[in-house]
Amino acid sequence: MPAAEDCHGVNKVVDNISRFSPDLLADACQHILSYLQGQTRGVDSAEISDSVQRAGVRLDNEALQNVIRFLLLTFRSAGQSNSSADDLVSRLEEGSSKWPKASLQVLHRLWSEHGASVHAQQKLQATLSISQVVEPSGQICQKSFEMTVPQFQNFHKQFKEMAAVMETV
Template identity: 70%
Template sequence: MPAAEDSHGVNKVVDNICKLSPDLLTEACQHILIYLQGQTKGVDSAEIYKFQRAGVRLDHEALQNIIRFLLLTFRSAGKSNLSGDDLVSRLEEGSKKWPKASLQVLHRLWSEHGTLVHAQQQVQAMLSISQLVDMQWKLGMAVSSDTCRSLNSPYVSLLLKIVEPSGQICQRSFEMTIPQFQNFHKQFKEMAAVMETV
């Protein structure tokens, strides 16, 4: 049943895309492709919301769904390094409701911009690193430890929350002796000083 629900969701988005003239679809796709090429920081739905002025009545959720669908479609095509023909074939497999004019717009734009999107995705994949989003620490006393020479030695326990390049948040925890923590703190201060100069 989930496949039928997915198909229904795709068909609903395609129905809304069908309401757009080729010019409006081109404009929306260009905003998305420019973002995927790394030329803007995001897709501004307010810019795309000009549809209302062109007489196309779409509510905010429908517009967001169109943007998400096109982002996902172009990202997936970029990852797979699809040609314009392959992209159109996949879209037709996903829904039989696509009008020929819309598919021609998508084919033309992807043929023009697809290699640039693919290149940008390769660069992002090479530059992808995890991002520290939270760090918690607490001071404790060692009752038993492999690194502490004597019991009842103080230690620092660190819990790091990290966002992986995939977007998934993971946690890493470890313990340090007080001298190790002091060295860790010193290195963090040095990194912060270097980052301020960049």
């Protein structure tokens, strides 16, 4: 019965997300999206935790980490598959019927604004095989790489495309 357990786990995370106000959810998602767009070196879960506590939402550390991981994986997956905001929301609704409409609206708006940039960053990372983490804690390990001239020219072209996409956001 792993599927039922997975569904229960998703519903539990969604229940915890539903305790967030739209502004608090947007703030947490902004941290995650900044990371996925390559603007920060990691997700600052301590800062998200402080915001959640200041907002009066009581979650234990494990529950909050599950929320952060769920949002991170959701956005990362949507970026890799180049999903539209409508597709993202549809997949979330398929995964759980417990989503509050206000939460889905926040996720739809943020993905509409940042999805293209996340997708471009995902493509770049796949090309370079970088931004890998060693542990779920988010400890980042450094990678170096070598490229042939044609590979570098392709990298340069993709980097310019990513910069153009980021300018439109």
